[in-house]
Amino acid sequence: MLYSIFLLAVGLIVLVSGGEFLVRGASSIALRLRISPLVVGLTIVAFGTSAPELFISVQSALSGSPDLAMGNVVGSNICNLALVLGFTAVIFPVPVQKDSLSIDWPMTIGSSILLFLLVQDYLISPVEGAVFVLILAVYTTLIIVKSRRENHKGKEILEEADLAEQPSKNIWLDVLFIVLGTLGLAFGSDWFVTGAKSLALSFGVSERVIGVTVLALGTSLPELVTASVAAFRKATDIAIGNLMGSNIFNILSILGITSIIQPIAVNQQIVSQDMLWMLAITVLIFPMMLIKRKVSRIEGGILLAVYGYYIYLVVQ
Structure with a gap:
């Protein structure tokens, strides 16, 4: 069991580091190609920060553990809006921007409902995955167009990720970052999933339980740390938008791309519980945001x- 925990911890560290390297290298090369910071922030950085979850889900699906893939995504979405947002708000109240109410929340609940309806046959097919990716492409395009007209949200994302608006001075360093990032994501996801499966066997619990608890919490740690630091600095302005954006990406990009590569069988308990x-937690935060x-x-x-209470019900 200790080896499983060690493998899980090392896999998570390598995963997160790999995502960081990939984002830094890819964003710098994109800026070098004269792609605007706005587009880089809203696409490469947003997608790059979801890369660990994507690699975990693909690895889980390909290795015959679809419950880990689905549990990771659904559990992460619950974790983002209940644990991360809740913990952040306890430290310092989180203000709600207009876009969070008019765009982010409707898109979050809409993608969640769409997922729920499509998995009633307990399968996400490649066609359904392609629909998710298409919706994500349209959504991202609309956000970029809107941001070009109104603000500099992309630059804000770059600043929050601690990335410059200009490319680095050495392109080979960027290439090295991308290579290291990709390798880190590949090996880290393999170790993380292997550790999670071994842990499930050690404790005698299902992969679904490990997915919605251990994997979900592990992959949400970067968001938890970032949001907590922002709260202590009293700079929580875009916390809700970022968390809901992460949930949208989790469903549309991670499950979309994973199911295109390998159809995902869905556990009945994940659907019914x-x-x-x-969905309930996503609905619950709306009046909190509105008031x-x-x-x-x-x-x-x-x-x-x-x-x-949710974790208590899952593990009991």
């Missing part, structure tokens, strides 16, 4: 309690 929790346009400390505490 975990997805309902995901006074902020998520208060009390509401953050409620979200943490909801997440705690």
Whole structure:
């Protein structure tokens, strides 16, 4: 069991590091090709930060563990809106921007409902995966067009990811980052999934439980750390938008791309239990966002309690 935990921990560290390297290298080369910081922020950085979850889901599906793939995505979405948002709000109330109410939340609940409807046959087919990717492409395009007209959201994402708006001075360093990042994601996902499967066997629990708890929490740690640091600095302005954006990417890009590569069989419990929790928590945060346009400390505490109760039900 100790070896499984070690493999899980090392895999997570390599995964997160690989994602960081990939984002840095790819964003620098994109800027070198004179792609605007706005587009880089809204596409390469957004997709790159979801790369660990993507590699884990693909690895899980290909290795015959679809419950890990689905559990990781659904569990991460629950974790983002209950644990991460709740913990952030407890530290410092999170203000809600207009776009979060008019664009991010409708897209989050819409993609969640679409996923729930499509998995009623307990399978995500390549055609359904292609639909997810197409919707994501249209959504990203519309966001870029809107951001060009109104603000510099892409630059904000670059700043939050601690990335420059100009390319690095050495293109070979960028290439090295991309190579190291890709290798880190490949090996890290393999170790992480292997450790998770071994852990499930050690504890005698299902892969679905490991997916919605251990894998979900592990892949949401970067968001938790980033949001917590922002809260301590009292700079939580785009926290909700980023978390909902992550949820949208999790469903549309990760499940979309994974199911195109390998159809995903869906556990009945994930459909009848975990997805309902995901939908319920997404609905729950809407009145919290709407009232006074902020998520208060009390509401953050409620979200943490909801997440705690959900985990209790899963592991009991």
